[in-house]
Amino acid sequence: MAPADEVVVLEDETYYPTRDTLVRIRILSVPESEKFPDGVKYRLHHGTTGGETIVRYDNAHGIHERHTADGLDDGYEFPGYEAVLDRFYREVPVDP
Numbered sequence: 001m002a003p004a005d006e007v008v009v010l011e012d013e014t015y016y017p018t019r020d021t022l023v024r025i026r027i028l029s030v031p032e033s034e035k036f037p038d039g040v041k042y043r044l045h046h047g048t049t050g051g052e053t054i055v056r057y058d059n060a061h062g063i064h065e066r067h068t069a070d071g072l073d074d075g076y077e078f079p080g081y082e083a084v085l086d087r088f089y090r091e092v093p094v095d096p
Contacts, residue, residue, distance in 0.1 A: 006031050010040075017093040020049055035062035040081055046092040055091055057084050 008029040015023040024045040032039040036059070043058040056067040064078035078084065 015094045016049075021054070021093075022047060022049055023092050023094045038081055042081070042084075044085070044088040046088075046094075055088075057088055 010027040010029050011025050012027075013023075013025045015025075017023060022045075024043065024047075026043045028041040030036050030039055030041050041059060043056065043060060045056040045058075046054045047056070048054065052069065053067050054069055058065055058067075064076070064084070066073040066076035079087075
């Protein structure tokens with residue numbers, strides 16, 4: 001990862017749409033690299049307060065992934081960062 005002074009937190013929010021669920025949005029601006037060519041590292045998570053995933057989008061390992069309660073979505077194709085963010089907001093009960 002880049003030095004801390006090169007990483008900017010763009011968003012870091014946690015919401016509780018219901019008593020038993022949470023939405024965690026963490027978006028970082030990072031230096032463009034082979035691992036993060038868009039200069040964005042993100043984790044968009046909707047899960048239970050007990051630690052179970054309902055749906056999560058991330059590129060934590062430099063690979064764009066979509067996780068569901070059933071595991072990794074093998075058919076997922078990254079449509080671009082803005083499209084992922086839009087899809088996440090359509091799928092989860094939180095107002096952006």
